[in-house]
Amino acid sequence: MKRFIWPIYLIFLKKVDSTNQYIKRNISKWMNNWTVIWSMHQTNGRGVGKNLWKTEKGKNLTFSIFFKSITLSIDKGYIMNMIISNAIHKTLFSYSKFIWIKWPNDIILMNKKIGGILIENKVFHKKIHTTIAGIGLNVNQLKFDYKFQATSLKKILNKDFELDKLFYNIIYSIQKEYFLFTIQGESNIRDYYVSHLYMKDKISFFYIKKNVHCEINGLYKGIIRNITKRGNLVIEFNKKKKFFFFSQKEVQLIF
Structure with missing residues (x-):
């Protein structure tokens, strides 16, 4: 097992509805900073919004990390998403150069989704208190399921992965990214994230929803x-040579 920058408090569950929900149910009891809930069988995992995260028992990684007393303002809540996205990307990049981060929270391998991140922040006095x-x-x-355009490391790379080894490597990578953030700030975190964005600087199609900053939709x-x-x-946008910015609920990358 790797030596971590901070000690982790690992709780392994054979079966759970959702590792995020498990933390929420127990957050007031005994949750320490860097508590990690890991389960081989998550029965009701979910992504952003109403999206579900369905996985086969014992074949994948499903876990949650509890961060306590972080000092971020509300408008910087996305930083934790960047830190974790970068950490996973750096871990997997050693296996394939065709790994990308799809804004805001997906991991892409060979144009298909292999991973997702769900960040849930608790705010107190306009500061993020826990994540x-x-x-x-x-x-x-x-x-x-063909509808989800999903794949896996094994399916693309044609090799078996040791789940525990990959798990500990990702946790260590997340701690390393978080440590760099605490001493260097967000600049390097942001630069890495942006430089490895899926479809960056390439023509793509987007479904634009209602946006107060943008007069277009469709x-x-x-x-x-x-x-x-x-x-x-x-x-x-090519024709108008204009730049617009969008929140997660306002735009969807189609292809």
């Missing part, structure tokens, strides 16, 4: 250019 980071990563599973061709200091996606 629960749920992570799902498809590792050794081979069969997927299906449009555009190019991902950057992320704002509030974590919003910056898209350039």
Whole structure:
């Protein structure tokens, strides 16, 4: 097992509805900073919004990390998402160079989703007091519902992965990224995240929803250019040569 920068408090569950929900149910009892809930069988995992995260028992990684007493303002809540996205990307990049971060919270391998991150922040006096980071990563599973365009490390790379080794490597990578953030600030974190964005600087199609900053809506061709200091996606639209920024609920990358 790796030596960590901070000690972790690992709780392994054979079966749970959701590792994030497990932390929420027990947060007032005994949760320490860097408590990690790991389960081989998550029966009701979910992603952002109403999206579900369905995985095959014993084949993938599903775990959550509890961060206590972090000092971020509300408008910097996206930083934890960047830290964890970068950490997972750096861990997996050693296996394949075709790994990308799809804004805001997905991990892409060979144009298909292999992982997702769900960040849930608790705010107190306009500061983020605690964060629960749920992570799902498809590792050794081979069969997927065609509707979700999902894949796994094994299916693409044609090799078996040791789940415990990969798990500890990711946890260590997250701690390393978090440590760098505490001593260097967000600049390097942001630069890495932006430079490894899926479809950055490439023509893509987006479904634009209602946006107070943008007079357009519907299906449009555009190019991902950057992320704002509030974590919003910056898209350039070719015909008008204009830049607009979007929150997660306002835009969807189609292809």
